Amino acid sequence: MAVEAIDYFYIGLRWTHVFAGITWIGLLYYFNFVQVPTFKELDASTKNVLVPKLVKRALFWFRWAAVVTVLAGWTYFLTAWSQGDFYDVSRRWWAVSILTGGFLGTFMFLNVWGVIWRHQKKVIRATEELLKGTPAPPDMARWGRQALIASRMNVALSLPMLFFMTAASHLPLF
Amino acid sequence: MPWAKETKLGFGWAAVVVVIFIGSIWAMVRYTTPAPLIIPVLAYLGFLAWVNRVK
Numbered sequence: 001m002a003v004e005a006i007d008y009f010y011i012g013l014r015w016t017h018v019f020a021g022i023t024w025i026g027l028l029y030y031f032n033f034v035q036v037p038t039f040k041e042l043d044a045s046t047k048n049v050l051v052p053k054l055v056k057r058a059l060f061w062f063r064w065a066a067v068v069t070v071l072a073g074w075t076y077f078l079t080a081w082s083q084g085d086f087y088d089v090s091r092r093w094w095a096v097s098i099l100t101g102g103f104l105g106t107f108m109f110l111n112v113w114g115v116i117w118r119h120q121k122k123v124i125r126a127t128e129e130l131l132k133g134t135p136a137p138p139d140m141a142r143w144g145r146q147a148l149i150a151s152r153m154n155v156a157l158s159l160p161m162l163f164f165m166t167a168a169s170h171l172p173l174f
Numbered sequence: 175m176p177w178a179k180e181t182k183l184g185f186g187w188a189a190v191v192v193v194i195f196i197g198s199i200w201a202m203v204r205y206t207t208p209a210p211l212i213i214p215v216l217a218y219l220g221f222l223a224w225v226n227r228v229k
Contacts, residue, residue, distance in 0.1 A: 092203055092204075095203045096199055096200050096203045099199045099202070099203065100195055100196055100199045100200075103195050103199060103214055104191070104192070104195055107191060107195070107214070107217075107218055110218055110222075114222060115222070115225055142228065142229060145180055145228055146225050146226065146228050148178075148180040148184070149180045149183050149184045149187075149225055149228065150184065150225060151184070152180055152181045152183070152184025152185060153183075153184035153185070153187050153188045153191075153221075154184075155184070156184060156185045156188030156189070157188045157191065157192070160192050
């Protein structure tokens with residue numbers, strides 16, 4: 001079977017989607033399973049040094065990996081859709097499964113930019129100011145809590161998201 | 175160790191979102207109409223409004 005140009009396009013997008021997705025979800029698990037419990041054991045002065053250095057850098061890769069993952073995923077899906085696959089009844093499970101995974105991933109992406117990063121950047125800025133002698137704003141703990149809820153939610157959503165993403169092509173239910 | 179309040183809230187919201195998403199996307203594909211997609215959109219906006227009010 002001859003390999004067509006669109007096959008190279010598909011595999012490029014698929015590779016990009018998986019590579020960026022590993023980076024994104026790997027950092028999500030790092031934050032939730034490693035960083036949050038470790039930070040609970042650290043004193044305030046150590047945390048104030050780590051937040052502008054370690055957390056800021058990790059969040060950079062985290063949020064931009066989310067952008068690349070979602071862009072590559074939707075480009076792949078919309079290209080396949082434009083080929084007419086979506087209307088084929090035999091592909092209905094594929095459509096339900098990949099769209100459920102895709103929309104859960106998109107929800108997670110919106111959480112990254114709309115909640116986690118939006119609040120974490122305020123925490124980072126306040127910590128940088130704190131190191132210069134400016135007192136911490138009263139809302140700082142609240143920003144951290146709001147970001148943590150969204151982050152915990154994304155951990156929980158990642159499990160069904162990964163199930164539906166992989167089941168689309170590997171679990172022919174109907 | 176008991177689960178932190180944020181973990182319970184995050185997991186609780188995730189459970190609701192998963193049920194809503196599966197149902198609405200199944201309906202979208204089954205009836206070939208994008209109309210059910212309004213439900214996940216409203217779910218996200220609801221979560222966003224709620225989380226911004228967390229003290």
